[in-house]
Amino acid sequence: MQRIDELELPYLPMEEAAFASNPWPQLAAAREAHPWLAKAAFGFAVHQFGAMKDLLWRDEYLQTRIDNVLEVMDADGTEWGRFEKYSLLARQGAPHERIRSVLAPAFTPRQANRHRPLMQGVISELLDEWVPRREFDFEEFASNFPIGVMCSLIGAPRSAIPELRSSLEALGLSFSMDRNHLPALENAMNVMNGFVQRLVAERKAARLPQGEEDLLEILLDTVERGDLSERELFDLLIFLFVAGYDTSKNALTLLMSVLIDKPRIYERCAEDKAYCRRVVEENFRYLTTSTIPRTVVKAITYRDVLIPEGTELFFPVSIAGRDPTAYDDPDSFDPGRKEIKKHLTFGMGGHICLGQFIARAQIEEGLHLIARRMKNPRRTGPSSWRPFFGVWGLKGLPFAFDPADLKEDARLDA
Amino acid sequence: MAKITYLEANGREHVVDVCAGLTVMEGARNHGVPGILADCGGNCACGTCRVYIDEPWLAKAGEASEVEAATIEAQEDAGPGKRLSCQIKVADELDGLVVRMPETQC
Numbered sequence: 001m002q003r004i005d006e007l008e009l010p011y012l013p014m015e016e017a018a019f020a021s022n023p024w025p026q027l028a029a030a031r032e033a034h035p036w037l038a039k040a041a042f043g044f045a046v047h048q049f050g051a052m053k054d055l056l057w058r059d060e061y062l063q064t065r066i067d068n069v070l071e072v073m074d075a076d077g078t079e080w081g082r083f084e085k086y087s088l089l090a091r092q093g094a095p096h097e098r099i100r101s102v103l104a105p106a107f108t109p110r111q112a113n114r115h116r117p118l119m120q121g122v123i124s125e126l127l128d129e130w131v132p133r134r135e136f137d138f139e140e141f142a143s144n145f146p147i148g149v150m151c152s153l154i155g156a157p158r159s160a161i162p163e164l165r166s167s168l169e170a171l172g173l174s175f176s177m178d179r180n181h182l183p184a185l186e187n188a189m190n191v192m193n194g195f196v197q198r199l200v201a202e203r204k205a206a207r208l209p210q211g212e213e214d215l216l217e218i219l220l221d222t223v224e225r226g227d228l229s230e231r232e233l234f235d236l237l238i239f240l241f242v243a244g245y246d247t248s249k250n251a252l253t254l255l256m257s258v259l260i261d262k263p264r265i266y267e268r269c270a271e272d273k274a275y276c277r278r279v280v281e282e283n284f285r286y287l288t289t290s291t292i293p294r295t296v297v298k299a300i301t302y303r304d305v306l307i308p309e310g311t312e313l314f315f316p317v318s319i320a321g322r323d324p325t326a327y328d329d330p331d332s333f334d335p336g337r338k339e340i341k342k343h344l345t346f347g348m349g350g351h352i353c354l355g356q357f358i359a360r361a362q363i364e365e366g367l368h369l370i371a372r373r374m375k376n377p378r379r380t381g382p383s384s385w386r387p388f389f390g391v392w393g394l395k396g397l398p399f400a401f402d403p404a405d406l407k408e409d410a411r412l413d414a
Numbered sequence: 415m416a417k418i419t420y421l422e423a424n425g426r427e428h429v430v431d432v433c434a435g436l437t438v439m440e441g442a443r444n445h446g447v448p449g450i451l452a453d454c455g456g457n458c459a460c461g462t463c464r465v466y467i468d469e470p471w472l473a474k475a476g477e478a479s480e481v482e483a484a485t486i487e488a489q490e491d492a493g494p495g496k497r498l499s500c501q502i503k504v505a506d507e508l509d510g511l512v513v514r515m516p517e518t519q520c
Contacts, residue, residue, distance in 0.1 A: 057455040104459065104481050109488030341520035352454040357488070 004037070004044060004307045012038040012045045014291070014316065015177065020388040023319055035325075036303070042072065042177060043312025049326035049344070052315050055302060056292065056348035059092070064351065065295035066090040068312060073179045079193070080185040084174065086232075087239050089351060096350060099232065102222050103354060106215050112357035115153065119365040122148040127373045135380060135400040139253045143169070145366055146248040149358075150241055154216040155208070156199050164241065167191040172246035175293065175390030189238075196237040200230075215240075244355050247289050250386070250393025251345075252363055255283045256370070257397055258333060260377050265335065270371035270404075276364045278335040285321030285343040286333050289391050292317060292347055317344040318392050374401040416509040420447045420465075423517040432504045438513060439463040439500035449515040456500035461485045462520060463499040465513035475502045475511070491516040 010033035012026060013019045019026060027047060030038045036048035046052055055062060066084045075081035084090060088099055105111070123145055130141050147161050147168065167188035173181040199216070208217050219236065222228040228236070259266040259279075269276045296311040307313070321343050322330045346353035353359070381398035420428040420442055432441030442450040442463075451462035458481055467475055472495050478486070482501050489496075499513060 057453065059455060100457070100459075105484070108481055108484035109461070110484035113488060339518050339520045346453075346460075348453045349455040350457050352457070352459050354459070356460075 001301065001304050001306055004305050004311060007034070007037065007305065009034050009037055009039045009044070012040050012047065014045060014314070014388045015041040017385070017387075020385040020392065023388065024322070027319055027322070031323075037305070040314055042068075043314060045314045045316060047316060047319070047323075049320045049323035051302070052317060052320050052344055053348070055300075055313075056294075056315055056317075056344065058300070059349045059351070061296060061298045061300040062294035062313065062349075063092050063297050064089050064293060065297075068295060069175060069177070069293065072177050073182055073185075075179075075182055075185075078182065078186050078189075080171075080174070080182070080189045083189055083235055083238065086235060088236070088354070089239075098227070099236065100350075100354065102219070102228060103236070106218060107354050107358060109357040112361040115149070115358065116361055116365055118152050119149055119362050120369065122152055123366045123369045127369060131373050131403050134403060136398075138256050138377075138397040138399050139249065139383075139394060140396075142252045142256070142366075143245070143249045145252065146244050146362065147241070149362055150244055153214060154199070154237065154240075155203065155214050156195075160195060163191060164195060168241060168245040171242045172391055173387065174242070175291075176387040177389045178387065192238045192241065193234065196234045199237070200233065240355075243353075244358065246391045246393070247353075248359050248362055250289045250391055251283070251359070252366055253394050253397050254287045254289070255280065255363065255367065256377065256399070257383065257394055258283060258287060259371075260379060260399065262333060263376070265333075266371055266377065269367050270375075273364065273368045275335065276368045276371075277360075278340055280360060280363045280367060281340040281343070282333060282335045282337060284345040285327070285337075285340075288318050288321070288343070288345045289393050290317055290345070290347070291315065291389055291392065314389075315344075316388070317347065318388075320344045373404045375404050377401045416504050416506060416511060418504070418508065419510075419512040420449070421512060421514045422449050423515060434505050436504050437500050438465065438502040438504060438508075438511070439498075441504060442499065449519070450499055451519045452500055454500075458482050458485060458498060458501055461489050461498065464489060464491070464516055464519060465497055465499045466493060466516070467495045467497055467511070467513055469495075471508070471511050472497075474507055 010030040012030050030047055036046060036051035038045045038047055070076060070081045126144055143165055144161060147164050151158055170184040170188035203216055219233055223230055223233050269279055292315040294313045296307050296309055299308050324330050346356040377399050380400045383394040383396050386393045386395050415431050415433055418430055418432050418441055428447045430441055430445045437456060439450055439452045439456055453462045454460040464486060478497060482498050486496050486498060
């Protein structure tokens, strides 16, 4: 048995912009050098699908230690640091279960399906506003969708979206491991704090009647029962916006970028919503957003490698789906693939993405209506890439399209 | 301790002794039984440890919670007796339990 720090390992430069814009050659080279492990900035990267699948659920050994991120970001004593330190992601064991159990009933597949008409309404309104322009940055368009859905779920005014959008953009870089972003993170936290505190005060003054309760009502009832403090309520509301924003927006933008080059698949998405589900799941495998950081809190031996306590591991689930040891022909985009949901996009273990069913429903509904309203999408300029650490994705997707013929739309409705 | 039979969709059987207090999912995972993924580690949050249980075992396995019911109903494989194996605690009265696994959890 060897200790992890005694192994001869390749280096995956995940912190470099060049890697973010094209990780595939270096990933292939890393696989050649070691089947599942590489060195990385701040620790080690587990790059093989099977190893991620074996390790990521083992909460007893691997936990998110926000202190390490805050140290890299030099964020001790900041409001953003406080928020992250006490966020759902940072909590473990009983404190995590307490908050998660408050939220779980509102995030089941059943609830996500109930929200589909609301999601259709939000994307339809956005399309009514944006389609006449015929050309815009798809990422900017897409960014309004998850915020709009979240505002609707908690009864927040849609007029708040522009202010929230810029703050959520900043907070999307929370786990970029780049301390230059700290002033923007701090400013964004102040904006989000002000927003949720106003929202709660207004709702307390005018509660919704029985039978019309939304997510905010459920959370306020939980505060009144003493199961959640008011500060925890504010932080949870901010967390829900942050967690659902750039992951969904980036996933939808990456999906559009892929489908621009696959017009037959895109066209079928306009006609067949059940097919959209397969397309969305395939893109969760093919090109997705997150790298999950974990700290080893109890030494673990895996494949005869001792990983001591304190080791920082990074799980780039964003690229796990291209692993040839896990998938046949991994570089081909195939919505007909068997076991279409065999991907790691939403993580594993007790911290598995709470909003996974909402995200799936939202992107499926969004894709279907976008494909119906925006025909023949094509790029009109280059995109750049967001930092690979944290929430990866495209920065900008300038594109043009032909607005749908409304008569054709009516035919599809019929 | 309870003897539990895990039946894959292809008919292959795995008979395992599982300690009382563990869940049916943990019994499978601890003995390397394929076909139960449990991506969320047993937190009733993903629906990837689905099994089917026939009467009379279904009644003995206890009622599904509202969150469990709301999680499994959306899964595509359908049929009576569907449960999440992470939510079934093994007890002596489940000695002899047979659980059938779907063709795929994903």
